[in-house]
Amino acid sequence: MPDYKQSHVTAQDPPLPSVAPSDPSGSIRVVTIYGVAAAAWFGLTEGVFANLTGGISGLTKGLAFVAVSTLILAALLRRTMATETPRDRASSMARLARRLQAISEQASQAIYVKDECGRYLLFNSAAERMLNRTADDVIGRDDHVLFPADEAAELMEIDRKMMAERRIETYDRTLTTRLGVRTFSVTKAPLLDTSNRVVGIIGVSRDITELLMASEALRRSEARYRSMFENMLSGFASYEVIRENGRPVDFRYLFTNPSFEVQTGLKNVTGKLVSEMFPTIKETDAEIYEMGVRVAETGQPEKHEGYFSALNIWFVSSFFMTEDGLLAIIFENITERKTAEQKIEHLAYHDSLTGLPNRLLAQDRMTQAAAHAQRDRTMAALLFLDLDSFKGVNDSLGHSCGDDLIRAVAERLSNCVRDTDTISRHGGDEFLIVLTGPRTSDAISTTAGKILAQIAQPFDIQNQTLLTTASIGIAVYPGDGTDFATLLKKADTAMYHAKEEGRNTYRFFDERMNVGVAELLRMRNGLRNALDHDEFELHFQPQIDLASGRVIGAEALIRWNHPELGRVSPDRFIPVAEESGLIVPIGEWVLREACRRAAAWQKEGLAGVTVAVNLSALQFKRGNLKQTVTDALAEFGLDPTCLELELTESILIKDVEEVLATVFQLKSLGLKLAIDDFGTGYSSLSYLKRFKVDKLKIDKSFVRDLASDPDDAAIIRTIIQMAHSLNLRTIAEGVEDQEMLDRLRLFHCDEIQGYLIARPMPIDDFIAFVRAHSPSASDSASDRGTAIPILVR
Ligand SMILES: Nc1nc2c(ncn2[C@@H]2O[C@@H]3COP(=O)(O)O[C@H]4[C@@H](O)[C@H](n5cnc6c(=O)[nH]c(N)nc65)O[C@@H]4COP(=O)(O)O[C@H]3[C@H]2O)c(=O)[nH]1
Numbered sequence: 049m050p051d052y053k054q055s056h057v058t059a060q061d062p063p064l065p066s067v068a069p070s071d072p073s074g075s076i077r078v079v080t081i082y083g084v085a086a087a088a089w090f091g092l093t094e095g096v097f098a099n100l101t102g103g104i105s106g107l108t109k110g111l112a113f114v115a116v117s118t119l120i121l122a123a124l125l126r127r128t129m130a131t132e133t134p135r136d137r138a139s140s141m142a143r144l145a146r147r148l149q150a151i152s153e154q155a156s157q158a159i160y161v162k163d164e165c166g167r168y169l170l171f172n173s174a175a176e177r178m179l180n181r182t183a184d185d186v187i188g189r190d191d192h193v194l195f196p197a198d199e200a201a202e203l204m205e206i207d208r209k210m211m212a213e214r215r216i217e218t219y220d221r222t223l224t225t226r227l228g229v230r231t232f233s234v235t236k237a238p239l240l241d242t243s244n245r246v247v248g249i250i251g252v253s254r255d256i257t258e259l260l261m262a263s264e265a266l267r268r269s270e271a272r273y274r275s276m277f278e279n280m281l282s283g284f285a286s287y288e289v290i291r292e293n294g295r296p297v298d299f300r301y302l303f304t305n306p307s308f309e310v311q312t313g314l315k316n317v318t319g320k321l322v323s324e325m326f327p328t329i330k331e332t333d334a335e336i337y338e339m340g341v342r343v344a345e346t347g348q349p350e351k352h353e354g355y356f357s358a359l360n361i362w363f364v365s366s367f368f369m370t371e372d373g374l375l376a377i378i379f380e381n382i383t384e385r386k387t388a389e390q391k392i393e394h395l396a397y398h399d400s401l402t403g404l405p406n407r408l409l410a411q412d413r414m415t416q417a418a419a420h421a422q423r424d425r426t427m428a429a430l431l432f433l434d435l436d437s438f439k440g441v442n443d444s445l446g447h448s449c450g451d452d453l454i455r456a457v458a459e460r461l462s463n464c465v466r467d468t469d470t471i472s473r474h475g476g477d478e479f480l481i482v483l484t485g486p487r488t489s490d491a492i493s494t495t496a497g498k499i500l501a502q503i504a505q506p507f508d509i510q511n512q513t514l515l516t517t518a519s520i521g522i523a524v525y526p527g528d529g530t531d532f533a534t535l536l537k538k539a540d541t542a543m544y545h546a547k548e549e550g551r552n553t554y555r556f557f558d559e560r561m562n563v564g565v566a567e568l569l570r571m572r573n574g575l576r577n578a579l580d581h582d583e584f585e586l587h588f589q590p591q592i593d594l595a596s597g598r599v600i601g602a603e604a605l606i607r608w609n610h611p612e613l614g615r616v617s618p619d620r621f622i623p624v625a626e627e628s629g630l631i632v633p634i635g636e637w638v639l640r641e642a643c644r645r646a647a648a649w650q651k652e653g654l655a656g657v658t659v660a661v662n663l664s665a666l667q668f669k670r671g672n673l674k675q676t677v678t679d680a681l682a683e684f685g686l687d688p689t690c691l692e693l694e695l696t697e698s699i700l701i702k703d704v705e706e707v708l709a710t711v712f713q714l715k716s717l718g719l720k721l722a723i724d725d726f727g728t729g730y731s732s733l734s735y736l737k738r739f740k741v742d743k744l745k746i747d748k749s750f751v752r753d754l755a756s757d758p759d760d761a762a763i764i765r766t767i768i769q770m771a772h773s774l775n776l777r778t779i780a781e782g783v784e785d786q787e788m789l790d791r792l793r794l795f796h797c798d799e800i801q802g803y804l805i806a807r808p809m810p811i812d813d814f815i816a817f818v819r820a821h822s823p824s825a826s827d828s829a830s831d832r833g834t835a836i837p838i839l840v841r
Contacts, residue, residue, distance in 0.1 A: 138163065140241065141248050145169035148250075158232075158253040161239070164211065166190040166204045169248065178255050180226040196224050211238045211246045220256065230257045283311035286376040287322070289344045296344035298323045299375055311381040312359055326358040333358055343367040344375050353382070362386035399473035401451055402458035410472035410480045411532045417470075417484040418525045424485060428525040429492045430532075431481035432539035433461075433499065436517045436551040438477035443665055444697060445512070452509045453516070460502045465495065480536070489524070489556065496520050496554040504552065517552035519543055528557050548620075571621055574610055575630050579637060583609050586641050587808035590817060591660070591779060591801045594793055599818050601658035601692065603781075603801060604642040605808045606634070626664055635667045640680045643691065645811050647684035654818050660692040660722060665699045668706075674713040681717065688718035694745065696724050700735050711739050722779070726767060736774055744771045746797070748782020755787045765795045772796070 145161050148170050152159040158175035162168055167190050171183040179194055186193055191200035203221075210217055216237040222229060236251040277284065285308050287299035301317040309315055314325070322329065322340075329337045333356055343350050349368035356363055365379035397409040405413065417428035435457065442450035454477060461471045461479060470482040481499070486492050503518040521543025523535040542557040549555065578584055588602035608616040625631040639661055646659035667673055681688055693714065700707055700723070715721060722743035723736070736744075746767055753760045764780070771778045780792050783802030792800060806817055 141169055141239070144239075155252075158255075159251070160253075161248055161250045162190070162207065163248040164246065166207055166249075170250075175253070178225075178227075178230075178232075178253070194225070199223050207236065207249050210236060211249060214238050214240075214246060220260075230255055231260050232256065277305050280305065281307055282378050282380050283308040284376065284378050285317075286370060286374045287340075289373070289375050290321070296341045296375075299340060299344075301325075302374060311363070311379065312361070314359075329358055339367055340375060340377075343369060402455055402473050404458050404462075404479075405470055405472040407472060407474055407480065410470055410474070410482060413470040413472075413482045413484075414525075414532045414535065417482050418530065420484055421525055426485040426487050427492075427527075429481075429483040429486055430523045430525070430535045430539045431479075431483065431492075431496060431499070431554075432474070432521040432523075432536070432543040433479040433481060433518050434520075434543050434547065435477035435503070436519055436547070438516065440696075441514060441516065443699075445510075445514075449510050449512075449514075453507060453514060456507050456509060457503060457516075457518075460505075461499060464499045464502050480539075492522060492524065492556075493554070496522060500552060500554060519546035519551050520554035521546055521557065522554060523557045570613060571610070571616060572624055572628065574613070575608075575621060575625055575628065575634075578608060578610075579633060581611075583611070584634070584637060584641075585609065585810065586638065586645060587810055588645070588659070588814040589801055589808035590806045590814065591658075591799055592805050593799055594797060599654075599657060599821065600799065601660055602814055603660040603694070603808070604638060604645070604662075606638055607808075622664070626666055629666065629670070631664045631666050632670050635664055636676050638662070639676055640683070643680040643684045643686045646690055647686040649811075649815055649818075650686070650690065652815060654815065656690070657818065658690045658692050658720065660694050662694045662724065663699065665696070668699055668710060673710055674717075677714060677717060677719070681719075689720070692720040692722050692743070694722045694724040697726065697735075700739055708738065715740055736776065741776060743777045743779055743799075746778060746780045748780075748802070751780050751782045751788055751792075751802070752784075754791050761791065761795075764792070764797070768795045768797055 141161070141163055148159070148161060149172070152170065152172035152174075155172060156174055158178045159170065159172045160168055160175050161170035167188055168186045171181075171186045173183075175186075176182055181194060191203045194200065195203065203223075206217070209215075216235070218233070218235045220231055220233050222231045232253045233256045234251060234253045236249055238246045239248040239250055241247045284305040286302045286304075288302055289296045290298040290300060299322040301320050301322070303318060308317075317325065322337075326333070335354060336352065336356060339350055339352055342348075347369045349366060351364075351366050353364040354362070360383075361381050362383045362385075363379045363381050365377055367375065367377050370376050397406055397412075398404065399406045414428065414430055420426070421428040435453075438450065438453070441453055454473070457477075458471065458473065458479070461481065465471060465481060465483065468484045470480075470484075472480045472482070474480045481495075483492060483495060486495070499520065500518060503516065507514045507516065521539045521541060523529065523538035523542060525535060528538045529535045538557040542555045545558075546553050546555040574583075585607050586604045587607050588604055590599045591601040591603060592598065593600045606618050606622075608618070608621055610616050622631065625634050642659045642661045646657070649657060663673075677691070677693075680686070681691065695711075700711075711721065720742040721739065722745050723741055724745050725747040726744040735741075744767060746764055750760045750764050750767075754764060755761075768778050777798040779799035779801060780788075780797050781801045783789055783792065783800045783804045785804055788802075789800060789804060809817065
């Protein structure tokens, strides 16, 4: 569809082209007539009419001649012109066209001339090339020969109007040619003849199709880049470089894109100097400023990633010089990414609970400490610390309390070492401490001692006072090893030994310790088969009623006869069984075995002698306790009143409602409930009432120092008084000598158990023991149990 593009119509500013006089015969005729008329004038005025004009002056006659001859000439010329025929005009146009032809051949633009009717009179070579038509095809024909009818008609209409209005027009027009649809820039002017009549039209056209396409492409590309610039997420700014003595000294903001503001938070910066915006940039962000100067000086682009303190942002940027000598910067605010990276890095190397370095970082620090030790000929030590009673805290007071304790321990540890040392959390309640540059083992011992003393101080956690201790194993570089893995293993082994040797202590690694580790592994594996292989047995430790001196019960204590390790103490394997979950089936076995044995001794005449069985927290959680107990009682026909279950405080405190329900079910069977290790937990008295506890068992750690430690004596006395006020009985365990017994009696303790009376013993020995200490046959029948007279004072 042909159309106008950028049409400019110019009113007759430049003079319209005109056609030169075309007929010399007309002029000759005029001149001849003029000559004859002039001669006749003089002949008549000077000859025939001389007498008549004799009185008139020569000047007057001359003037009269000029006037008359001018009129005649004008009339003649007018007549001559008026008689010029269209043919004359056509031939003069044709002559003009021929003259122009030679000139127009050199032109690179299409030049053409049309007559009044639109027929081509001139069609130069450039026009031929432009439309792929020869002049021969076109001359004498109108636009229909070149273009489709509708386009040709429109063009001719334009020409007609132009001629009518005598206007010069410039416009762009798209036309369908033999070479396809092309756009032309056209300038056309009407041609005038000497009588100022329009006789045709002259045009100059240029094919601007490629130019238009190029400029359209440029426009699109510009639009694309502008849109990219406006919408790009990166910030952009360009600066005028302010120079002094040729050296860049400052930069003035010229323009910025919208992201600049988003990324920096800066508004209306255009026209401002960088030194004005950031007065301290040369000091605080010298690296960035210097880079700007360098790029402006060398013209070499540079990339940068760093922190811009003036705006408190991290950014990545490219500095470069633009074509027009401006400094430009494209940048991205990466603060969020950087913070996330730092966080991730922190997480990768730190423990989330305490914020302390984790094992990975500890390893790195240990390697550094070792390098330091090698250089300075000193030592480096790796301390493996494990809290002694953390599980109890977690179990009894919950994980949130446990977490708080871990955090508090971390804080205390940090106060025990120097800045060059590293405290790290290894996991759970385990910490690693890397000591850098100790010169002697004594120095390491001093630090370890300090740490133990700090940990032993009471912790105030969630409004409760918690007491805990720690065990520390120490491995020293280079004596115990040169790599982290070896040192860690040895420090761990030493820590186990510290635990075995009474806790709240530290041990340096000793090669002999490695034997113990192998044992531990064997124990873990062996426990799995112990039940199947019948390796467990129960021993019974008598419990004495102090008032009567009679044996009123026995605590069932498990023994493990390991085929290779020999007799393994429950203190060693019960924690391993708990850790692996094997305590549940083992506990069920103990319960059945205890019921079986107690039922048996009832039948053998030890009527009323109860059996006390230890229960583990895991049995409450995972085992079907009520069913197990019911089944065991029923299977062996044991009177429930002869069964006592010993629970630790921690079992009662955790998941209270759930445990309460189970305890009620158990109690409803008619059995008794005792709280084991009383005094070492963290609970209040309220649960004693709620759980309908029958007996408190005072932990042997209090009993041990009863004679020497007034505090322990006071604690025991208080526990007994409190228990009595709640109608609970008390039993003291670990009674080893008479002095302890005397004091317990003084405090009105109800029952005792301990080596003073008897060590735990196999069933047959126990029955024999009870019989041997029977005061009389008649007493043995008593339901109060068997009396031991020596103890009754
Ligand atoms: N120093 C000293 N110790 C004395 C004295 N009298 C008794 N003992 C010991 O104290 C422990 C008492 O058991 P516990 O506090 O329940 O402590 C028990 C109990 O927590 C656990 N345990 C033993 N048998 C079982 C069991 O069948 N099930 C569960 N869950 N735990 C058990 O193993 C722990 C250790 O048991 P044992 O090695 O048999 O150690 C027993 C016993 O031999 C004394 O006068 N002085």
